[in-house]
Amino acid sequence: MIRHTGHAHFKCKICGKDFAYPSLFRIHQRTHSGEKPYECKQCDKAFARSSDLQIYGRMHTGEKAYECKQCGKAFTQASGLQSHEKNHTREKPYECHQCGKAFARSSDLHRHEKIHTGEKPYECKQCGKAFARSSYLQIHGRTHTREKPYECKQCGKAFARSTDLQTHGRTHTGEKPYECKQCGKAFATSTVLHRHERTHTGEKPYECKECGKAFAMSTNLQIHARVHTGEKPYECKQCGKAFARSTFLHRHERTHIGEKPYECKECGKAFAVSTNLQIHARVHTGEKPYDCKQCGKAFATSSYLHSHEKTHTGEKPYDCKQCGKAFATSSYLHRHGRTHIGEKPYECKQCGKAFARSANLHRHGRKHTGEKKYECKECGKAFTQSSGLHSHKKFHTG
Known part of the structure; x- marks a missing residue:
């Protein structure tokens, strides 16, 4: 396996990669053998390198040894700090040749390019779902095992991903480090900020191949596609009802236990989901941030605006399979479906x-x-x- 060259290099016979030091070569061999000799004592997760175990251990201890000198934000890994520092410099040297989008890291560019190629080389052996990244496959695997290894020390809530735990932590601290430069609105995560920015630009880069509807987020396109396929992968264990989105399932599960953790400070009304509380708050404030561009009518939610817009276009894309009646929104179709089955929930x-x-x-x-x-x-x-x-x-x- 080891071949020592005249230049003090070690060459892997399997993939041909060269290494200057035997220690690095031995670590590399583990990528072929699958050997992971370094195991976490808290959760039994194993790693091929001791340095990876040390970095991972900070997930349990909460240690963040790498701090940004400009804003004080701390990270568990040096690479996280380096990526973050580019937010201050706005340096994005890696540009996509297809759409011109620029990135701070080459790895982010490679990941983005798979959106154009549609490449998803990592497939789940249980359900066949494919992913663009191996880490996404690992996270998806927890939907089958129900594993949630990351627990909040303040409220005990557990998560499948460490990033979800970090984001959740901001619900306790109220931290919103990502601010929109156009309107000043602040957000707990950068992804929500990017999504919000599209409300200013109107950008909707993700288009449905079936009906041409465009979306600001790729996840919304994936969820929308289930309207055409009828796929409902999330099933309630208590009553068997299936849903197209995991959030709909979690919301539904609260109907069984009656949990309504989100309470309005103005009137005391409680809600099962936080977004419903946010929408309800507009009853008190009178806020209607969504304007129709054709007639100027304003709405409290984007969904009400989208439904209203169809009154101008006459679009009714949701057909009842039993009687053929068409509806402007999926919720109207769902409500109509009860007339056929007699459901009164x-x-x-x-x-x-x-x-x-x-x-x-x-x-x-x-x-x-x-x-x-x-x-x-x-x-x-x-x-x-x-x-x-x-x-x-x-x-x-x-």
Whole structure:
């Protein structure tokens, strides 16, 4: 295996790679043999090099030995600090020849190029899903094993990826180190900042080959593709209901346990997901940040805006497979589907009456509470439903 040359080099007979020192050559041999003699005492993860074990150990201890001199941010690895420092200099010497996008690291460019080629050489042996990077495959493997080795010391929540733990940590500290240069809005992660920046530029580089719909994020394109394929890979263990997204599954699971950890400080209303709380807060602030470019109408959420935009285009891309009726949004199609199967998941806690839509349940609930939120401006008479008010107004107009 070792061949000593006249230039004090050691050549690998398997791949032909040269090494100047025998120690480096021995470490390299392990990439072929798979040997990993250095094992973490806390979680049993093994490594081919002792230095990799030392770096990994900082995940458990939280040690961050490499600190940025400009902003004080600390990292577990020197490479992480070097990459971060380029954020201050904005140096991005590696440019993609296909789209012109520039990167601070050559490895980031290589990773990006796979978006254009579609290359995904790493395949999951359990489900066949393929990935562009081996690290993504390893992380994906935890969806099968349910392994979550990274635990938050403050609240005990566990994660499959160390980066998710680091991001989660900011929910406790409130740290938002990534700021938008155009509007000043700050974010906990750089990926969320990049996603936000596209709201200013309008860039949507990821296009669906089936229907032509474009997205600002590749993950949204992948999730959207399931509308065409019908794939729902995330299944609830309690009731068997399947979902297209893991976040939808986690949200659904809370319906079984009744957990609503996100509470509004203004009115006390609680929510199962944080995004619903953020959207709800706009009821109090009156904020409607999403404007229709055609008519100027403003909306509290981007989904409401997208649904509204279809009233201008007349687009109805979601067809019911049973009756052929078309809808502007997938949620309208899902709601319509209940008319065929008779599903009524929203039940009144007071009388047991069930409804296909949550809005109908809220409307029904007013019969028990006596609430009449729709008031006639002419005579002051109040009604529990808007339809009752519209009918009443006809008496004034004749």
